[in-house]
Amino acid sequence: MFLLVVGGGLALLHIYIWKRLVRDTTSPGLVRRVAAVALILLVAFMIAAFVFGTQADPAVAQWFAWPGYLWLALFYYLMLATLVLEVPRLFLRKWAKSDEPIAGVSRRVFLARGTAAIAGAAAVGIVGYGTTVAMGGPSVTRVPITLRRLDPRASGFRIALISDVHLGPLLGRSFTQRVVDLVNEQRPDAVAIVGDLVDGSVEHLAEAAEPLRDLRSTHGTFFVTGNHEYYSGYTEWVDHVPTLGIRPLRNERVSITHHGGTFDLAGVNDATAYQWQDDADVGKALRGRDPARAVVLLAHQPVDVQDAVDHDVDLQLSGHTHGGQITPFELLVSLQQGAVAGLSQHGNTQLYVTRGAGFWGPPVRVGAPPDITVVELRAP
Structure with a gap:
């Protein structure tokens, strides 16, 4: 049902784009037919990217993922620009009805072509810029955070926070190597990968x-x-990451002693894991802990912060949001997650959300550059 609703909505929006950018600007004939066929092909690439992007071998999937996901970003900004331009079109409606032509065409066609050109230029410019940001790789954000219960001896402990790498048809081994090199340059005390590492199977x-x-x-x-x-396929990835020297935290915690000071590092399964009978359980992760000791919780989605508050967690580290990835999408993300990026306070619990190192879908980031965060824990 969800796919039917989304698919139906996208179809209607594409009809609107075709009407405004193709039908209103061209006469019946070859140009209009070619534009219609091109639009249909782009939609087909986009659907193929959604349906098969994580199933096929990345070497194959990239051939439809690149055009499909780039069209998704262009479509998104074409929609926004065209909708905004409906306002001046409305005010110029009476002017466009005049029989006096401009540049050899009717005023209606002139207005349609002008708004289409503005929308197209804006979308191409924004997506072009956003692609260079996304493919340019993450930068390092350094954030000091004071924990109310942190043992002063552990003060200065540095956690390299990685999220949302999204290895798949568009990002592969070379990108992973860039992330690893960047993290190792920081010489952290611990590394935390808070989910969405991959879009595909271990095999691929x-x-x-x-x-x-x-x-x-x-x-x-x-x-x-x-x-x-x-x-x-979470089970195969949970089994695979230990072979890379990485410890999964599945509703569990470890005690970390640094320079004589000890705190707890806990991790929970993703908030949607209940759909696979693999629930997230903050209570289980923290059961039996010393309440006088500071605890840092790794949870993929910021929405888990209420459970963290209920269990008296000092700091939750999350990702998932990509900082919105393509503005103004962060407005919807904020409604669903409650936090988009950065540090916020929730009762006695602090929440830090990283924008993530990679991207999902379109290789585009606008208003939300990728990052790896180095969180430095400090005692009061």
Whole structure:
């Protein structure tokens, strides 16, 4: 039902785009037919990217993922620009009805072509810029966070926070290596991968994930599942990451002692895991812990913060949102997750959300550059 609703909505929106950008700007004939066929092909690529992008071998999937996902981004900004331009079209409606032509065409066609050209130029410019940002790779964001119960001896502990790499048809081994090199340059005390590492099976992406074996830190690398691990076959990835020297935290915790000071690092399954009978359980992860000791929780989705508050967690580290990835999509993300990026306070619990290292779908980031965050824990 969800796919039918989304598919129907996309079909209607594409009809609107065809009307405004093709039918209103051209006369019946070859140009209009070619434009219609091109639009149908782009939609077909987009559907193929959605349906088969995580199922096929990335070497094959990239051939329809690149055009399909780029069209999705262009379509998104064409929609926004065209809708905004409906306002001046409305005000110029009476002017466009005049019989006096402009540049050899009717005023109606002139107005339609002008707004189509503006919408097209805006969409191409924004997507072009966003592609260079997304493919340029993540930068490092450094964030000091004071924990009310942190043992002063553990103050200065640095966690490299990685999220939303989304290895798949568009991002492969070379991107993973860039992430690993960037993290190792920071010389962290621990590395936390908070989900959505992959979009595909171990069979297809084991080679792309291989550089993770070279992550270096004082206390090791930890991993929690994101929703995309469940779409990709979470059990095989949970079994595979330990072969890369990464420890999954599945509703469990570890105690970390640093320079004589100890705190707890806990991790929970993704918030959607209940659909695969693999629930997220903060209570189970924290059962029996010393309440005087600080606890840092790894949870893929920011929406888990209410459970963290209920269990007196000091800090939750999350990803999932991509910072919105393509503005103004962050407005919807905020409604669903409650937080988009950065540090926020929820009762006695602090929540930090990273924008993520990679991207999902379109290789485009606008208003939300990719990042890896180095969180430095500090005592009061």
